[in-house]
Amino acid sequence: MCQIAFLAPGNPHFGGLAAYRRAQIIRQLSRWQSAARLAQSGGQQKAAAMSSHLQNPIFHDEILARERFEARIWPTGPFCPHCGEAENVTRLNGKAHRPGVLQCNSCREQFTVTVNTVCERSKIPLTKWCMAIYLLNSSKKGMSALQMHRMMGGSYKTSWFMMHRIREAMNEGKLPGGLGGKNKVVEIDETYVGGKAKNRKNKIPPKAAVLALVERDGSVRSFHVPHVSAATLRPVIVANVNRASFLMTDEAPVYTGIGREFSAHGTVNHSAEEYVRRVFWHTNTVENYFSILKRGIVGIYHHVSETHLHRYGAEFDFRYNHRVGLGFTDMQRTEIAAAGIYGKRLTYRRAGEQPNL
Numbered sequence: 001m002c003q004i005a006f007l008a009p010g011n012p013h014f015g016g017l018a019a020y021r022r023a024q025i026i027r028q029l030s031r032w033q034s035a036a037r038l039a040q041s042g043g044q045q046k047a048a049a050m051s052s053h054l055q056n057p058i059f060h061d062e063i064l065a066r067e068r069f070e071a072r073i074w075p076t077g078p079f080c081p082h083c084g085e086a087e088n089v090t091r092l093n094g095k096a097h098r099p100g101v102l103q104c105n106s107c108r109e110q111f112t113v114t115v116n117t118v119c120e121r122s123k124i125p126l127t128k129w130c131m132a133i134y135l136l137n138s139s140k141k142g143m144s145a146l147q148m149h150r151m152m153g154g155s156y157k158t159s160w161f162m163m164h165r166i167r168e169a170m171n172e173g174k175l176p177g178g179l180g181g182k183n184k185v186v187e188i189d190e191t192y193v194g195g196k197a198k199n200r201k202n203k204i205p206p207k208a209a210v211l212a213l214v215e216r217d218g219s220v221r222s223f224h225v226p227h228v229s230a231a232t233l234r235p236v237i238v239a240n241v242n243r244a245s246f247l248m249t250d251e252a253p254v255y256t257g258i259g260r261e262f263s264a265h266g267t268v269n270h271s272a273e274e275y276v277r278r279v280f281w282h283t284n285t286v287e288n289y290f291s292i293l294k295r296g297i298v299g300i301y302h303h304v305s306e307t308h309l310h311r312y313g314a315e316f317d318f319r320y321n322h323r324v325g326l327g328f329t330d331m332q333r334t335e336i337a338a339a340g341i342y343g344k345r346l347t348y349r350r351a352g353e354q355p356n357l
Contacts, residue, residue, distance in 0.1 A: 080104035118165035180245030
């Protein structure tokens with residue numbers, strides 16, 4: 001009753017309340033405008049930074065691009081990729097040799113920095129390899145092969161071929177010691193990648209399952225699994241998460257037995273619309289990773305083959321593990337990815353041909 005009387009227009013305090021509300025609205029609008037200006041300036045600064053990075057000579061000079069790869073792959077000096085010799089190596093500078101050729105005086109084999117890398121036997125200039133690595137690492141949700149083809153020229157097949165090799169270079173493999181550790185939380189959840197049933201007229205292919213392990217304020221590892229069950233998830237979790245970690249999952253029963261093998265196991269009940277409990281109990285970190293993955297697949301790639309799903313996962317893992325929030329810039333992320341091209345050569349294989357073991 002008192003509140004109703006206070007808010008009535010006839011009350012002498014009504015004008016003061018209205019003025020207070022107007023001032024509150026004005027302050028909120030001012031905050032929104034400031035936030036919008038800050039976001040706009042941040043976007044302009046990022047665009048300017050990308051533009052300046054694209055002017056880097058390594059994207060336009062083949063010699064500088066080769067020297068950058070040599071610095072990343074041979075940080076302590078060149079070594080023979082055939083026998084491992086590092087001391088008895090000679091650079092061939094004669095007119096009969098193209099730039100960058102070296103010879104191992106132990107096994108007498110000649111080589112360049114691209115041997116035993118994803119660039120081996122590639123006819124694509126190293127400047128384009130450098131630019132492709134940069135563009136894929138500076139785009140938060142990825143870049144399609146068709147867009148890369150438009151920007152860099154060449155054929156669409158060439159761009160598709162390059163990007164899968166760069167994704168392989170971005171694959172960091174198993175983390176030494178595993179994710180998490182003592183007094184650290186690792187969130188685990190699964191999602192499904194594939195089209196919606198309402199968009200399919202006839203046969204509806206099954207969706208592909210993706211398992212993600214995310215350390216809070218740390219790294220992520222994602223895996224394409226055949227189906228979601230304790231039998232398929234346990235080997236992946238045990239192999240990649242430190243046993244001293246605190247596991248955080250939803251209420252899915254597949255995690256109950258697995259959680260007993262770690263220091264502790266907490267859950268939130270999503271089916272009861274419980275998403276956070278007392279600040280600590282939640283799986284919002286892994287859900288955030290899935291939101292970036294899904295936006296990239298739906299908005300950028302539109303469709304990904306289940307055969308290559310693990311490589312797309314490695315791409316998103318790498319960018320997440322070297323994100324701005326952990327202090328990495330686009331160029332630093334690119335440099336780390338460039339160092340990962342060694343020892344990961346991929347080749348075409350005809351249908352029915354056995355893989356190289």
